[in-house]
Amino acid sequence: MNALIEVLIYPISSFILISAFYLQAQEFVRSMVIGQMIQSALLGFLSFVIGFAESDYDFFILGVLIVVLRAFLVTYMLERRVPREKIHLHEKKVDVAFTFLVNLILVVTAVFLIYFLIFRSIHLVPDIGSSTIFIFPLTLFFQGLFLIASRKTTFAQIIGYVEEENALVLFAMFLLPIPLIIEASVFLDVLALVVVSSIVVIEKFAHEKMEDLVG
Amino acid sequence: MIAQTLLALLILFIPVASYAAYCFAGKSSLIVGGGLNVAVAGLMYFGPDLSGIFYIDFTTWVFVIMVASVHFLSVTYATKYFHGTDLGIRENTFYLLMSLFTTSMFFSLEINNFGLMWVGIEATTISSSLLLIAEKTETSLEATWRYLVLVSAGVTFAFLSIILIFYSLGTLDVSSIISHGPEASPVLALAVTIALMGFGTKVGIFPVHTWLPDAHSESPAPVSAMFSGVLLPTALYVLYRVYEIDPLTPLYLWAGVVSIAAASIFLGYQTRYKRMFAYSTMENMNLALIGFAIGGTAGITGALLLLISHSFAKAGAFYTSGSIFKASGLKKISEIKGLWKSMPASSASLLMSSLAVTGAPPFGTFFGEFLIFYGLLSMHYYFPLAIIAFFLVTAFIAVNHNVSGMLFDGESSYSEPGKVMPFLGILSSAIPVLIGLVFVVVYLETL
Numbered sequence: 001m002n003a004l005i006e007v008l009i010y011p012i013s014s015f016i017l018i019s020a021f022y023l024q025a026q027e028f029v030r031s032m033v034i035g036q037m038i039q040s041a042l043l044g045f046l047s048f049v050i051g052f053a054e055s056d057y058d059f060f061i062l063g064v065l066i067v068v069l070r071a072f073l074v075t076y077m078l079e080r081r082v083p084r085e086k087i088h089l090h091e092k093k094v095d096v097a098f099t100f101l102v103n104l105i106l107v108v109t110a111v112f113l114i115y116f117l118i119f120r121s122i123h124l125v126p127d128i129g130s131s132t133i134f135i136f137p138l139t140l141f142f143q144g145l146f147l148i149a150s151r152k153t154t155f156a157q158i159i160g161y162v163e164e165e166n167a168l169v170l171f172a173m174f175l176l177p178i179p180l181i182i183e184a185s186v187f188l189d190v191l192a193l194v195v196v197s198s199i200v201v202i203e204k205f206a207h208e209k210m211e212d213l214v215g
Numbered sequence: 216m217i218a219q220t221l222l223a224l225l226i227l228f229i230p231v232a233s234y235a236a237y238c239f240a241g242k243s244s245l246i247v248g249g250g251l252n253v254a255v256a257g258l259m260y261f262g263p264d265l266s267g268i269f270y271i272d273f274t275t276w277v278f279v280i281m282v283a284s285v286h287f288l289s290v291t292y293a294t295k296y297f298h299g300t301d302l303g304i305r306e307n308t309f310y311l312l313m314s315l316f317t318t319s320m321f322f323s324l325e326i327n328n329f330g331l332m333w334v335g336i337e338a339t340t341i342s343s344s345l346l347l348i349a350e351k352t353e354t355s356l357e358a359t360w361r362y363l364v365l366v367s368a369g370v371t372f373a374f375l376s377i378i379l380i381f382y383s384l385g386t387l388d389v390s391s392i393i394s395h396g397p398e399a400s401p402v403l404a405l406a407v408t409i410a411l412m413g414f415g416t417k418v419g420i421f422p423v424h425t426w427l428p429d430a431h432s433e434s435p436a437p438v439s440a441m442f443s444g445v446l447l448p449t450a451l452y453v454l455y456r457v458y459e460i461d462p463l464t465p466l467y468l469w470a471g472v473v474s475i476a477a478a479s480i481f482l483g484y485q486t487r488y489k490r491m492f493a494y495s496t497m498e499n500m501n502l503a504l505i506g507f508a509i510g511g512t513a514g515i516t517g518a519l520l521l522l523i524s525h526s527f528a529k530a531g532a533f534y535t536s537g538s539i540f541k542a543s544g545l546k547k548i549s550e551i552k553g554l555w556k557s558m559p560a561s562s563a564s565l566l567m568s569s570l571a572v573t574g575a576p577p578f579g580t581f582f583g584e585f586l587i588f589y590g591l592l593s594m595h596y597y598f599p600l601a602i603i604a605f606f607l608v609t610a611f612i613a614v615n616h617n618v619s620g621m622l623f624d625g626e627s628s629y630s631e632p633g634k635v636m637p638f639l640g641i642l643s644s645a646i647p648v649l650i651g652l653v654f655v656v657v658y659l660e661t662l
Contacts, residue, residue, distance in 0.1 A: 197378060
C-alpha cells in the first residue's frame with residue numbers, strides 16, 4: 001500500500017501543482033483552458049488511485065464526476081467561448097514573469113505559515129500518508145486565489161475559481177471525503193457557475209477600474 | 216409534522232410554479248404566487264419545529280417569512296418597474312431567475328444539512344448574478360462579474376469549513392449537531408473561523424465585502440431590495456448555524472465591530488444614493504451578527520427584530536431609489552434636489568426608510584438595536600459597545616443628512632412613476648413601524 005502511495009499519490013499531486021504553476025505562467029487563453037483540463041483530469045485520476053488504495057468505491061464515482069463534469073464539460077463550455085479574434089486571445093497589460101515571481105513568494109510563504117500553524121496537527125485518513133500532503137491542496141488553493149487576483153481577463157478568473165474548487169476536492173480526498181450527494185451537488189453548482197460566467201465572457205472579455213464603482 | 220414538512224416543500228415549489236403559471240397567464244400569476252408564499256410561510260408559524268429533511272425552528276421561520284414577504288413585494292414592484300424598459304435579458308428570463316433565486320434562498324434556510332446549505336448559498340449566486348445585468352449597462356456588467364467572482368471565491372472558502380465540520384463530527388445534519396450543543400475543538404474552531412470569512416463574504420463582513428456596494432448599486436431596484444433585504448440575511452442565517460457549533464464570541468463580535476466601523480466610514484463619503492444604502496446594509500448585517508454572537512434572549516431577539524425590520528425598510532429604500540431613478544435618470548446624491556414638492560409619496564417613503572435603516576424610533580430596527588446594546592451591556596462588553604454606538608451615530612447623521620438634502624434642498628420637476636411603485640415604497644417603509652409597535656405591546660405585556 002505504502003509503495004503505491006509513494007509511487008502514485010505524491011507524484012500525481014505534484015503534477016497537479018505543476019499544472020497550477022503552468023496556468024500561472026500562461027498568458028494565452030487557450031493554453032489556460034487546456035491546463036485546467038489537464039489539472040482536472042489528474043485530479044480525477046488521483047481519485048481513482050485513492051479509491052483503489054482505500055478500496056472505497058465512492059472515490060471511483062467521485063473520479064468519474066470530476067472527469068465528466070470538470071475535465072470535460074467545464075473545458076467544453078470554456079473552449080466554446082474562446083474568442084476567434086487574435087487580439088483577444090491573450091492577457092494584455094499583465095507582466096506574467098513578474099506576477100509569477102510574486103505568486104511564488106506569496107504562495108510559498110502563505111502555505112508554509114498555515115501548514116505549520118494549523119494543519120500540521122490534523123490527522124489523516126489512514127494509508128494516505130503524513131499531514132505534509134496537505135501542502136498540495138493548500139498550494140493549489142492559494143494558486144487559484146492568486147490567479148483570480150492577478151489577472152484581468154474573465155477566462156483567467158474563471159479558471160482561478162475552478163482551480164480553487166479543485167483544491168477543495170483534493171483537500172477533502174486527503175482528509176475525509178464528504179457524502180457523494182453533496183459532492184455531486186457542489187460539482188453541478190460549479191458547472192452552473194461556469195455556464196453563467198461564460199455568458200459574461202461574451203459581453204466582457206477583460207476588467208478594468210470603473211469610476212462608478214469606486215468607493 | 217407531516218403538514219409542516221408539506222408546507223416547507225410548498226414554499227420551495229411555489230416560486231417556480233408561479234413562474235410556470237406566468238408563462239401562460241401573465242404577470243398576475245407571479246404576484247398571486249408571491250402572496251401565496253407569504254400565506255404559506257405565515258401558516259408555518261403554527262406548525263411544530265422540524266428536524267427531518269428540513270430543519271425549521273422559530274429562527275428559521277423568521278427568515279422564511281422575511282424572504283417570502285420581500286419576494287412578494289419585489290415581484291409586484293418589478294412588474295411595474297420594467298414596464299416599457301429595454302432589458303439586458305428577456306423579461307421572462309428575469310422572472311425565471313428571480314423564482315430560482317427565491318427558491319434557492321428558501322432551500323438554504325430550510326435544509327437540514329450544512330453541505331446542502333452551502334450548495335443553496337452558491338445557487339443564490341448563480342441564479343441572481345444575471346439579474347444584475349437587467350438594466351444593460353457597462354457598469355452593471357462589471358458589477359455582475361465582481362459579484363460572481365468575489366462571492367464564489369469567498370463562498371468556496373466556506374466549503375473548507377464544511378469539510379472540517381464533517382471531519383470533526385462525522386455528520387453534517389444541522390439538527391443533530393445543534394441539539395448536541397456547542398463543542399470546542401481546534402478543528403471546529405478553525406471551521407467556524409473559516410466560515411466567518413467564507414460565508415462572511417456574502418454577509419458583507421469587512422474586508423471581504425467589496426462586491427456588495429457594486430452589486431447593490433448597479434442592479435435594478437427590485438433586485439437590490441432582494442439582495443439587501445433577504446439575500447444577506449440568508450447568508451447570515453447559515454453563518455449563525457455554523458457559529459452555533461463552536462461559538463467563538465470574541466472573534467465574531469470584533470469582526471462585527473470592525474465591519475460596522477468600516478461601513479460607517481465608507482458610508483460617509485458616498486456620492487451615489489444606492490451605494491450609500493448598500494453600506495447601510497453592511498452596517499445593519501454586522502450589528503445583527505453581533506446580536507447572534509453575544510446570544511441570549513436579548514442578543515437573538517434583537518438580531519431577529521433588527522433583521523426583519525431592516526428587510527422591509529431597506530426594500531422600501533431601494534424601491535424609492537428605483538422610483539427616483541426612473542423619474543430623474545440620475546444616480547448621484549448631489550444631483551437630486553427638491554423631491555419633497557415634486558414626488559411627495561416617494562419623498563415620504565425615502566424619509567421613513569432612511570430613518571428606519573438608521574435605527575430611529577419607533578421603527579423595529581430601533582428596538583432591535585436597543586436589545587443588542589442591552590445584551591452587550593449585560594455581558595460587560597463596554598468598549599465594543601462604545602465603538603458601535605459612535606459609528607451608528609455617524610452613519611445616522613451621514614444617511615439622514617444626504618436624504619434631507621435630496622428631499623428639501625432646491626426644486627425639481629420630476630413626477631411620480633405611477634401609483635403602484637410609490638405605494639410599495641411607502642408600504643415597505645411603514646411595516647417596520649408596525650413591527651416596532653407590536654414589539655412594544657408584546658414587551659409591555661410580558662413585564
